[in-house]
Amino acid sequence: MKKNKKTEKKNIFSVQAATAPVAALLSMLIFIVAVGASAFRKDDTPVKEIKLSMINSDSVESVKAFETVYKVLMSPRCMNCHPAGDIPLQGDDSHLHAMAPKRGVDGKGVYAMKCSNCHQDTNTPGLHTPPGNPDWHLPPAAMKMVFQGKSAHELAKQLVDKKQNGNKDTKKLIEHADDGLVLAGWNPGEGRTLPPVSHAEFKKAWLTWIKKGAYAPKK
Amino acid sequence: MAKITLNINKKEYPLEADPQMPLLWAIRDLAGLKGTKYGCGVAQCGACVVHLNGEAVRSCVTKVSRAVGKQVVTIEGLSETNSHPIQKAWQEVDVPQCGYCHSGQIMSAVVLLREKPNPTDQDIDDAMAGNICRCGTYLRIRKAIHVAAEEQKKLAPQG
Ligand code: FES
Ligand code: FES
DSSP states (O other), X not given: OHHHHHHHHHXXXXXXXXXXXXXXXXXXXXXXXXXXXXXXXXTTSOOTTOOOOGGGOOHHXXXXXXXXXXXXXXXXXXXXXXXXXXXXXXXXXXXXXXXXXXXXXXXXXXXXXXXHHHOOSXXXXXTTOOOOOTTOOOOOTTOOOOOTTOOHHHHHHHHTOTTXXXXXXXXXXXXXXXXXXXXXXXXXXXXXXXXXXXXXXXXXXXXXXXXXXXXXXXX | OEEEEEEETTEEEEEEEOTTSBHHHIIIIIXXXXXXXXXXXXXXXXXXXXXXXXXXXETTTSBHHHHTTSEEEOGGGSOSSSOSHHHHHHHHHTOOSSOTTHHHHHHHHHHHHHHOSSOOHHHHHHHHTTSOOXXXXXXXXXXXXXXXXXXXXXXXXXO
8 A cells, every 4th residue: 555655656747757847846845745744654664573484464354354453452351451440340331340359460460359269170060150161360560451441542552562562573473363262352251242253263363463564553 | 181180288189070179169179178168259258268378369250279378367277276376256245146267267367367466447448358247247357456455465575
């Protein structure tokens, strides 16, 4: 897409250059400013850390796939454990977790309030009981991986930034689609809504987004 | 039903129980230790807190199978003579009102003091926010934890 825009600018430039020297000078100035400005544009560019063969790169498909990814990640089943603060969220309305358990250094809680004191290896039967997973935790304090409040643009950038994604390279990001806690989102326990699409659809979108260049949407 | 052996307060209890049975049921109804209380049954109140390998688990949602091969400690097993610094501080400050929540409160406070021997008010809030007291004894709980921290310091080997 970026290339097309540049070509367009060049065409305009060449047409104008043919008309008059003054117009050519003016156009040249516009061109320089435009090229200069594009160097500072942050959107629509793949983030550096991602190293993929760009042969399959397609910003339109990538951004489109990210729409589905974003919808899922911002659903309560994913976002509730990626809060902006240090207290997890709870319920389909993503309210602060009752009893205000804190993240702690390792993301597994503090003192008498560790996640696994209530969250078992499996879901506890019944309504309003703790969902379970053997690895239940929040992201650690040193890398909070916040989803709550992030725009699609911000989240896409964050997900591929090794300094913010748990040092995951492309391979690890791809594998992460099948992580036990990610999958737990589709087995949330009684009374909790599922993410907006199936895990298979999510995985497909996730892989497409990454393999097509992990482009960030403009907003 | 299955034959299950639980180690509770350093004693072996051979029990017949469904492995899915909540640990609280086994402790109270099968082992006959009634100090641990049932409040909500859904991990919301903290009345049922016991230690499982030293962690303050909620026994109402912990399956008995999770406790097999581990050390369970209930309020009865915290000390032989009610002499744990937390228990002494609870008496000194006269913390309980009706008392129903306090075996859970004490078991949670013990984990806090083990991991943070000099807790601030914020640490106490962070550790104890999951233990509900219908009688509202929170301020006395906080005071008693500070008292116990002092006591624990005196008991700790110097140097
Ligand atoms: S009875 Fe277990 S937390 Fe309320
Ligand atoms: S003293 Fe009555 S519930 Fe806590």
